[in-house]
Amino acid sequence: MSQAFAPLKRNRLSDQVLTQIQERIASGELRSGDKLPPERELAESFGVSRGAVREALRSLERTGLVSLQAGAHGGAFIGQGDPGLIGDSFRNLYQLGSVSLDALTEARLWLETTITRIACARATDKDLAALTANVDEAERLLLSKRYEDKIDVHIEFHNLLARATHNAVMVMLMGALMDVMRDFAHAAGGERHDLTIKARRRFLAKLSARDADAAVAEMTEHLESLHVRYRDRMKERPQR
Template identity: 80%
Template structure:
């Protein structure tokens, strides 16, 4: 492989190096798994310092476009992307106050309505078995009073539900939303009731019957109720902190 990189002429040299590599990834000239030339060779081809190349590669590594591997067989390889960055961006926006709980719930209702409708049509027996096993595990944790552990199982249910659509974009979007919800749920603490577990059982009944409308209605009702419970608990915690301070 001998990609035809051009010498760099602008001020932000590392950005220009990154841009040229990204263009060649987008065009298909560079594909996942391809190994880039060594830093010294890249610096010569681009007409920049090795430091600029190194900075560019590290920037691309953070995005998942490049994987930097150590060792005798290591080097810079074209990566596979990093869907987790979507979740990180959503989390940052929520933590900075740019996204409210109301907006997050509204977006979840839109996304999850589409997800459960498609899942009702496409879910395989393996998908339904995985969802059922998840709910069984949540119930086991509830009985054992491991409420905070139950949070992560509940979050995974939504990821499994998105997986049942067999659509990679849906899985990434759901994963991003649920990473924010995971942080929020852990912040307010795990619920000490089985309301979500019961809601899951009703949803699974709809999915098994391929009742898309019923599945959407069940999920919407659950998210509405959960939102109200979250708001109440978050408000209670805020008041408790004010009293302490």
């Protein structure tokens, strides 16, 4: 059958510079902490203008691949990546209408169910203490005016729970979804945080008892009611 040819676009010099540096990172030739030559040198060895090099570096910086630093011993240093970019991606996809709120909350619920099960098996005393401390903090903030703070503490609970799986990727995935959720929460505002806190204390009891099914049931119920409430709120707002 006839192959569908790729549209091919790669004519920009700055993209070629970008690609070449990326390849050196992928191949392991450039590693975290290494320093790239100065822009002027790069420009010369690539045979392009400094502007082209800068655009490439700007792209790399945006992806967390390099971080730029001015000054005498500055330069373009290979970074360590940025887990926050995953959340940014989702945020953008949502803002641009490529994913729906429903899909996000549904996925989050499934993810959190899994996380709860794993956390039940793996959570250390330290993890449980951190979760408890978080709920305590939330309770302290009940009377606070700044509801952004309150929301952030509640969001953090989910991230702490993910951390109890002791799996870095899971922490990142959950963190990414919660980043988007934070936007909603800030926009939607005013939850019944007192009820949430009570639910979380019950949840933590189940978790401490290593009763996975009961913990999942508690979590599911809470999240689903929250989802319904968000959905109602967002309906009243202009869709973008």
